[in-house]
Amino acid sequence: MSILVTGCNSFLGYHLLNLLPLQEREIIAVSPEPPPEPLRLTGVRYTQTDLTDYKQTHALLSETKPSEIYHLVSQEFSLGSTGLKPSSLLQLFILGAYHLFEAARQVVPKARILFVSSAEIYGGGRGVMDVIHRESDPALPLTPYATAVASCELLVKQFTSAYHSDIVVARAFGVTGPHQDRKFVLSSAASQIASIELYDGETAIYTGNLDVSRDYLDVRDHARALVLLVKRGNTGEVYNICSGKVRTIRDLVQFLISLSKCPIEIRIDPALERAIDIPLLVGSPEKLMTLTGWKPMISLEDSLRDLYGEIKVRLAAEHTTQKAA
Structure with a gap:
């Protein structure tokens, strides 16, 4: 069984691929366009697939049969300027996530899926008591980007509740580091x-x-957290990935x-x-730390x-x- 990573054009995708067992499992990195040469790794199979096309997505999963899927598409975009019209952004995120979850349900129903969301869904909060965001805080999206990832989280709830899909959500706060x-x-x-x-x-x-x-977190600490959540995260649960500082x-x-x-x-x-x-925008990493023992290094x-x-x-x-x- 293979490991599938979407959004491999992002620097998070690159650092995540560096952590995966390249010698033990086939690693498939997916994006609409080839990643730049500095972000390509030996031993990774790169493929171009449009997740908004269900036939392409179904064919990809049928051919690769992944047991683990990291869905990082949201990490390819600058939060301030995505380069896409709001309607196109919503289509890319929501339709892409739906097709991926549905194809996985049909082809590899036992696959573990990690959806990487964004802390942008918390919005501005409601006051001083809401400054440090916890996973139970309501989504109050202020931008099309935030609305798109919040909608994808609703899809996670649908698929985990109605179809018992094995999906975990990671909410990313600020990330920086080499190759950004x-x-x-x-x-x-x-x-x-x-x-x-x-x-x-x-x-x-x-x-x-x-x-x-x-x-902010270093991208390599963030990638470690993603790997730990695939191994130990509870189905349907949301985990902040942040420093708390x-x-x-x-x-x-x-x-x-x-x-x-x-x-x-x-x-x-x-x-x-x-x-x-x-x-x-600051979060509490307590839930992640308690479950996995993770901490920034x-x-x-x-x-x-x-x-x-x-x-x-x-x-x-x-x-x-x-x-x-």
């Missing part, structure tokens, strides 16, 4: 800072609103600037600001150091390629 796409706030800032350090570029970076507070985005960007040793100014670009931004500072170092290597490789062309 530059469309996300911290990786974007790191890329701009590294470009200034390497190539004496403009001495300012451009960001959206930095005066928001988030609960909060930092402002401004503080984290300032830390990235300190790594460069260059005098760099932060400039706010209104075009980069989200139309709807949640001022504070990589500090946020080390995560940002690794992100910055990897982005400098990435930029240097891109620069060499451009010069050769």
